[in-house]
Amino acid sequence: MEKKVINPWEWQDKRSYVQAVEVKNPEGTLYVSGQTAINAAGISSNADMKTQLTEALANLEKVVKEAGYDCKNIVRLNVYTTSEAELFACFDIFQDWIAEHGIRQTTTLLEVKMLFETLKVEVEATVVK
Template identity: 75%
Template sequence: MEKRIINPWKWQDQRSYVQAVEVKNVESTLYISGQTAINADGLSSAEDMKSQLLDALRNLEQVVTQAGYRCGDIVRLNIYTTSTAELWPHFPVFQDWIAKHGIKQALTLLEVKSLFETLKVELEATLVK
């Protein structure tokens, strides 16, 4: 697999994403449903945004690993949140996770009216290898 990062500018580097990722000679592609702060028993978290973000990242990582991929294989990541204002102070948690795994992904951050039950953040990913 070959990946090419397209960044016409530098400002996105501080926000931990890239403008585009071209992928060639792909062995396989994995599309992951939105991962949230739902525990192994299927219970939605009622915790604060930071706790829910950490749980969603752990759940995403678990699905990635169980599928036989690495987090570094993420090429597209969508973040849905019920409050960008509430998420933004905790964005360094996300950025640290991205840096830890060496991820260079196209990213979309969307504020939505609501998520399932008491959830505040959801992460949807596409991976290639």
Template identity: 70%
Template sequence: MEKREINPWKWQNERSYVQAVEVKNPEGTLYVSGQTAINSDGISSNENMESQIKLALKNLEQVITEAGYKCSGIVRLNIYTTATDELWPHFNIIQDWVAKHNIKQATTLLEVKSLFETLKIELEATVVK
């Protein structure tokens, strides 16, 4: 697989994403459903944004790993939140996770009216190998 990043500007570099990712000759593509702060018993978290981000990232990583892919293969990461004002103070958690896995992904951040039950954040990914 070959990946090429397209960045006509430099300002996005500090925001932990790229403008576009081209993938040539992938061995496989994994489309991951939105991962949230739901525990292994299927119970939605009612904790704060920080805790929910950490659990959603853990769940995302678990799905990707169990599918036989690597987080470094994420080429698209969509972030849905019910409150961007609550997300921003903790956005570094996502940025640190992206850096830890050396991910260079296209990203869309959307504030939505609601998510399932008590959830505040949902992470949807496309992963290639």
């Protein structure tokens, strides 16, 4: 597999994403459903945004690894949140997680009216091998 990042500008670098990723000759593509702060028993978290974001990223990582893929090969990571203000207050968690795994992904971030039950943030990914 070959990945090529396309970034005509530099401003997005501080926001931990890229403008486009071209993938050639992948062995496989994994489309991961939105991951949230739901525990192994299926109970939705009612914790604060910081805790939910940490749990959602941990759940995403678990699914990616269980499928035999690597987080470093996430090429698209979409984020849905019920409060951009709350999310940006702890956005360093998101950026640190991306840096920890060496991820260079496209991203779309959307504020939505609501998520399932008490959830505040949801992340979905596309991963290549």
